[in-house]
Amino acid sequence: MTTRTRTEVTEFVLLGLSIWPEMQPVIFGIVLTMYLVAVMGNSLLVIVALSDPKLQTPMCFLLSHLSFIDIFLTSITVPQMLAHMLSGNRTISFNCCLIQLFFFMAVGSMEGHLLVAMAYNHYVAICDTLRYSASISCLLCLCITLTSWVVISLNSLLFSVLVPRSTFCGNQVTHFFCDITPLLKLSCTRPVVNEMLIFTEGVAVVVSPFFFILVAVLRKALSTCSSHILVVLLLYGSVIRMYLRPSSSYDLDQDRQVAIFYTVVTPMLNPLIYSLRNQEVKGFSGNFQLCSQDITKPNGYKSS
Template sequence: MASRNRTEVTEFILLGLFNWPEMQPIIFVIVLAMYLVAVIGNTLLVIVAHSDTKLQTPMYFLLSQLSFIDIFLTTITVPQMLVHTMSVNRTISFNHCMVQLFFFMTVGSMEGHLLAAMAYDRYVALCDPLRYSAIVSHQLCLRITLTSWVIVSLNSFLYSVLVTHLTFCGNQVTHFFCDITPLLQLSFTRPVVNEMLIFTEGVAVVVSPFLFILGSYARIGVAIARMHSVAALRKALSTCSSHILVVLLLYGSVIRMYLRPSSSYDLDQDRQVAIFYTVVTPMLNPLIYSLRNQEVRGALQRLGKKLCISGNFQPGSQANRKWQHIS
């Protein structure tokens, strides 16, 4: 009987961000603008990190990976939400929902692992600068990135498989994408195993990078305190402030959303918090790193100059034709 009831749910209805039909056009315009800023800003960071010779360092390799993750994270959820916002049909097939759940959990967890790797990079740069190039290398960053992808993918696959075996008592999801929390709330049976995994695997995959970040900054703080130097403190703040702000933005919403008992879930508030880490945070990350980082600003300026020069002197350009006529 449970299996038959589960197979009856062949699609879900995503209720969206708000239950106010008159607000849908305004929501569409605002979210679309933020999505475009997030994609364009993170794409520019990826381009300059891989094309500018002055940014060919492990730190900017990790930053480019974080920007790639932000593009992927917001693209998994936002385009679908925009289509549903202006459409009467808000259904998503069961299989498509499970695929979206898998990729969202994978990419979301991967962001925390990258921030932990960036915290380690900052720790070595500030506490052991003479051996930085020997300790932190592109090969190490690549190994950390690939290992993290394997860990978060396996964890997300386990979650997705468990969700497919739940018995659902309806198909209306109080969210704008398929997330683990509203799907658990929609389950007919109490998903004890899933909840246990959230507080065990969730701690291992989500909280452990956060604890590693806290440990790295605690050691940085101890090292700076021993120096009794205002200059060292200023250098630490200028080096780590952007990263700390991004960590607070991410983990503030993640802890609020997932690391609490299911009895305290408020799905109406949760889907509004979800828009923060699926759209707002990916939009703010490139702004934070570009506005507070002179090297990134310089790389963006050099990229802009290259684009202007190539546009003015390409063979078919109007300026070039005018120059040839004068000659």
């Protein structure tokens, strides 16, 4: 067996998406374009949803919050990666790495919780239309959102506390941001507690919302929720592929490429998917309604 020398790590070196210098300009241009599209598209959805009184509905509240989360999620990782590619300095301090890990895990988990709330909203609107107005309100959505923030913040804090307790045998992170799996890979010993936590918390925070969404949309809402299913599959497909497996099977070179899907691609596609699939998108003349599907009208949905 080969042994690795233990070192006191004060900073990490993020290796980025590719080690090939000739690929850096291409990667920089592609990622920057996707980032700008994601920020502008989601910002437009937030502005429109908050500025138009006709859009003050539970679904628009959730969708605008999802857009805010997408802006936050992609801004946690992408600007730093682009700055590292421009400057050539890929180091990040230990404390900044932990802060980035905390916010990334919290915001990423929050996106899943919002998709659950949106799936429940769809389900009630389609399967119990007459009682929708009495069952779903913006206040209820706000309470769900705040409760989710508390739960996922505590969960993320737990990981941020456990990581510093590990002993690292190097500081080169095979990723473009500080994520839990490449950090565990640097541990001198197998971090059994951290791995068990990932699986147990992953089932509670990731897998259970995923199955709830599938049950909600597949029962009676399949024909009207195809866009929601597409977003869910894009997000959870990459997340499950990344985290819900033992550390011995980690392929960090592939993982950092898969991470692009839920850090950049999904936030970029969300506003496009939800706006184009909305039946009331009429254009920008007079009243630009991106998310104003009136789910309180029984004839606004197909029944089966």
